[in-house]
Amino acid sequence: MVEPFESAIALLCTIPGVDRTSAVAIISEIGIDMSQFSSAKRLCCWAGLTPGNNQSAGKKKSVRITRAGVYLKPALVQAAHAAVKSNSSAYYHIKYERIAKRRGKKRAIIAIARMMLTAAFHMLQTGEIFNPSDLFQVDMPIELRNKQKEKALRQAAKLLIAQGVVSPEHIKLPA
Known part of the structure; x- marks a missing residue:
């Protein structure tokens, strides 16, 4: 059937x-x-x-x-x-x-x-x-996930500096 x-x-x-x-x-x-x-x-x-x-x-x-x-x-x-x-x-x-x-x-x-x-x-x-x-986000390796977090932190810090919210000497940018 x-x-x-x-x-x-x-x-x-x-x-x-x-x-x-x-x-x-x-x-x-x-x-x-x-x-x-x-x-x-x-x-x-x-x-x-x-x-x-x-x-x-x-x-x-x-x-x-x-x-x-x-x-x-x-x-x-x-x-x-x-x-x-x-x-x-x-x-x-x-x-x-x-x-x-x-x-x-x-x-x-x-x-x-x-x-x-x-x-x-x-x-x-x-x-x-x-x-x-x-699926890529669920099965993402830990090293790649940490790398993406660091990249997001760098981008957020640069945005805060560019907007004038924080001065560059107050933020320590990740390498």
């Missing part, structure tokens, strides 16, 4: 954590025609992966995710758990750790599932394989 969708299944299998059964579940729920969703945010909302925003008089009430997507959401959460524990790609693991540190583990898994669904939306729309735009 999934034979006409083999190319889309192979495309979704390039996402870390998504295997063939997860890809079949995703395609069976959302299809391969992404024109019915105007954006990735609309797809995530339809799937029930966006938190509600119920505020009144400065009080936040419920920020729980909706009950929509009863078949898609569990498949994406399962794929998110697999992606976080994956040894082949640390991309989602690093993102998960950053989010879990400040928001908690369950919210972090939902955030990873939402990232995966957003990636699937764009992949099915454009036909490109999984290639996150910020």
